[in-house]
Amino acid sequence: MKFDMPAASICRAILALALLSSALCICFGQSTGFWKPGPYGGKSEVVGGMLTLSPPDENWGGSEAASARAFAIWNKDGATVHVRLTLGEAMGPGYEVFLGFIPSGSQGGIQGSDDVVGLSIIRAANKSTLTAGLCRKEASSADKGIRGDQYGNLVTYEPWPGRQVEQSGNDIDVDFTVDDSTVSARIGSKFDESHPIGLTSKEWKSATFVVRCKNFNDGRGSATVKHVTVSCPQQLDNFIDPLNLRPVANMGFRDDVKGDEKGGWTDQGENDLRNLAPGLQEIRSIPFDIVDPQQNGGKSCVMLFSKNRTFFPRQTASIEIHRPANSLIFLHSAAWATANTTAARYIVAYEDGSKLEVPIVIGKQIDDWWGMQPVSDPWAAVLLTVKNDSSLSGRVGIYGYRWINPFPAKSIESLTFRSADADPVVGILAVSVVKPTIGDIQEQALRAAFAREAPKDLKRFPPDADKVSDQVRFQAPKPATPYVFSAAGSFSGGGGGKAMLDFPGYAKEIESVGGISRFPYGLEISFYFWPYTALDWYPVLGKKGGTYGTIEKWYYKYGDPAHTLSYQTMLAAYKAKGLKLDLLFNCHSMFDGNDFVYVKTLPEAKMRTHNPLDEGIFSRSNLDKIVRNNATLVDYVIKHGLQSTVAYWEMDNERWDMPGAEYAEVVAAHVKMLRAKIPTAKVIVCLGELGPYSTNPEGSHAIVWSRDLLRRLQELGCNGKIDYFAPHLYPFLFDSADEITENYLEDYSVRNIRRSLDYMSGMLDRYGFKRSKFYVSEWGSQSDGLGDQSHNELITSMAAAIGTAKDA
Numbered sequence: 050m051k052f053d054m055p056a057a058s059i060c061r062a063i064l065a066l067a068l069l070s071s072a073l074c075i076c077f078g079q080s081t082g083f084w085k086p087g088p089y090g091g092k093s094e095v096v097g098g099m100l101t102l103s104p105p106d107e108n109w110g111g112s113e114a115a116s117a118r119a120f121a122i123w124n125k126d127g128a129t130v131h132v133r134l135t136l137g138e139a140m141g142p143g144y145e146v147f148l149g150f151i152p153s154g155s156q157g158g159i160q161g162s163d164d165v166v167g168l169s170i171i172r173a174a175n176k177s178t179l180t181a182g183l184c185r186k187e188a189s190s191a192d193k194g195i196r197g198d199q200y201g202n203l204v205t206y207e208p209w210p211g212r213q214v215e216q217s218g219n220d221i222d223v224d225f226t227v228d229d230s231t232v233s234a235r236i237g238s239k240f241d242e243s244h245p246i247g248l249t250s251k252e253w254k255s256a257t258f259v260v261r262c263k264n265f266n267d268g269r270g271s272a273t274v275k276h277v278t279v280s281c282p283q284q285l286d287n288f289i290d291p292l293n294l295r296p297v298a299n300m301g302f303r304d305d306v307k308g309d310e311k312g313g314w315t316d317q318g319e320n321d322l323r324n325l326a327p328g329l330q331e332i333r334s335i336p337f338d339i340v341d342p343q344q345n346g347g348k349s350c351v352m353l354f355s356k357n358r359t360f361f362p363r364q365t366a367s368i369e370i371h372r373p374a375n376s377l378i379f380l381h382s383a384a385w386a387t388a389n390t391t392a393a394r395y396i397v398a399y400e401d402g403s404k405l406e407v408p409i410v411i412g413k414q415i416d417d418w419w420g421m422q423p424v425s426d427p428w429a430a431v432l433l434t435v436k437n438d439s440s441l442s443g444r445v446g447i448y449g450y451r452w453i454n455p456f457p458a459k460s461i462e463s464l465t466f467r468s469a470d471a472d473p474v475v476g477i478l479a480v481s482v483v484k485p486t487i488g489d490i491q492e493q494a495l496r497a498a499f500a501r502e503a504p505k506d507l508k509r510f511p512p513d514a515d516k517v518s519d520q521v522r523f524q525a526p527k528p529a530t531p532y533v534f535s536a537a538g539s540f541s542g543g544g545g546g547k548a549m550l551d552f553p554g555y556a557k558e559i560e561s562v563g564g565i566s567r568f569p570y571g572l573e574i575s576f577y578f579w580p581y582t583a584l585d586w587y588p589v590l591g592k593k594g595g596t597y598g599t600i601e602k603w604y605y606k607y608g609d610p611a612h613t614l615s616y617q618t619m620l621a622a623y624k625a626k627g628l629k630l631d632l633l634f635n636c637h638s639m640f641d642g643n644d645f646v647y648v649k650t651l652p653e654a655k656m657r658t659h660n661p662l663d664e665g666i667f668s669r670s671n672l673d674k675i676v677r678n679n680a681t682l683v684d685y686v687i688k689h690g691l692q693s694t695v696a697y698w699e700m701d702n703e704r705w706d707m708p709g710a711e712y713a714e715v716v717a718a719h720v721k722m723l724r725a726k727i728p729t730a731k732v733i734v735c736l737g738e739l740g741p742y743s744t745n746p747e748g749s750h751a752i753v754w755s756r757d758l759l760r761r762l763q764e765l766g767c768n769g770k771i772d773y774f775a776p777h778l779y780p781f782l783f784d785s786a787d788e789i790t791e792n793y794l795e796d797y798s799v800r801n802i803r804r805s806l807d808y809m810s811g812m813l814d815r816y817g818f819k820r821s822k823f824y825v826s827e828w829g830s831q832s833d834g835l836g837d838q839s840h841n842e843l844i845t846s847m848a849a850a851i852g853t854a855k856d857a
Contacts, residue, residue, distance in 0.1 A: 083116055129279075144270030149227075181234070228246075231243055260272075290484070335378060374484065391471065392473035395465070396467055412425060414450040581642065594657040636648070774823060
């Protein structure tokens, strides 16, 4: 059976027939959801089901789009594509339209992919001249001549100028077929070409359909894809049976009243799934039965108990299956998702009485519906996005997870959903059963369904461009004070630290940028243990294996213990020079002269390889030891008259590797100690910021972390006791050299900083920290790393410096 998808209503009707029949071939026609943007900077736009490609107005510029789904094509039946094209008039030497397949995991489009097969159609300057030919790249071929050239260009099967193509009116109808041995194409009656193919499923697994329009030198053109149909023998509907969740569904998708313990999804009012279409449908070729609440007493999904929603059931009744299965595919998502938390357990009961628990862990098999973050399990991914006007991006995500049954020959009696009694709420929308025996084609189709999609280019196309200005305008003048800027002051690497302090012009240089240095700088705090220096603790580290507690992860490779500056040296030097310090406490660990102590504990055997802040148990007794140790640092400052030298006391650095609520406990204990000794001390606390180009703050780790921090600080009575919160602003941190030098600052960098500060400011207000201000203790633009990240390329370092100045 083949079917097209010209409209949603027709799609649903025909899809229902396809799912209920023994279809030999499933055909996916063009809709607005068929395409996703390609890697080129040209314009690709879908309007009314038609794709228009407009290359940028430059030589060799291209515009490209790819199918949103992948196809399992490398088999004897292969895939057939029908495309109707309209080509614009050629200006200059002309342009090319290419259509074909690339591996679904390729991130570089046609030019960047190692393996390509397809059809090239060339429009010359003379409108009547149209030529075409089949072409490919095969990276694993023994023939160097078909591996593509050094620019990534395709190689034709036959030398150009190719064969002439006839055109009927303004449209060109193309039929393109590829299987495990042959590629062929037909255009009208004049072009009918077929060639052997060397690519197999070993290189491809699954493939994505792509279309590109590319200018030639001094050429210009455009192309419109009016219709595309891809037919391939997926047959997943014959191998997958959707389960009936109607008896256990306990909530609907729509929630009209927030917090009334009725209605739908997470009981958050309009922040719901009201725009999700129910019914029997395919999602990335996998059939699911999503319960229609109007036909099931208003109930459509299964919501499980959590600490945030205690009125949901802890466990459902058993869902009958009574059949063997290769695997189960769950369509589900989570709210209030905390990374690495077991959110639920799905209990599989076999006919012989045995049971098996399937743990559902945040960040592995599922994640937050707002955040839509990628997950680590290879059989889990966001399969569906749903319109949601409450979310910042305007969409929320539903995850799929394929659980592989270790006992496919045993009949599964039933399935039960059970909460893990943690913070996350888990909602299950549908479950489908994969039959015990499936073929290679079906396995490839399932792999394609869970293939990771390329991330959207939010730098070029910020989703809130119309909401957030790319210029910061102050309503009142903001004069620069003497302490607007500070300089990092650690200099712990090699012998340069002490020499820098002794350099005659050092004080003048620091005064020129505000007169304050942050010490120890950044992650160096992880190996600064008051009152000891690296000379004291480094031998102990060596005896413990060199990476105990992953200290060496943060200890610079070029660090020389003999020249690492101490707190005492830095304090004395800055007092003598009339300079000031933003002094960091190491709040999470200490060295007591014999051993290392962490605020979280791990078994000794794990300390050689693991970070005790990522894992381990929070220890109140160890925190008390660390606070008492840091109290001696405060006593040292008081005793030696250094209170005016320490302008600020900062509570550690970027402690995002421990839960925000635990960092709050550490902060509260240190603030209490510090205020008792120096009531006027200025306190700085770490705060997570949105990060580059965040579309979804509520789902980002930094904001979830910050929210947990502020909530717990409020509970611990810290309102009014924290002077500053310190976000770290690096809008270019993860950019490549090409992105930095193209310099999109006005488009999104300033906008991103404003978005971050506005959002975090609102969070401080909500949790009662209205009197607290921002102290941006790290700020800059990262240059492009070459190999070892400590080495930065000169040109992009200059671009990053200019970027920081523009941001300022």
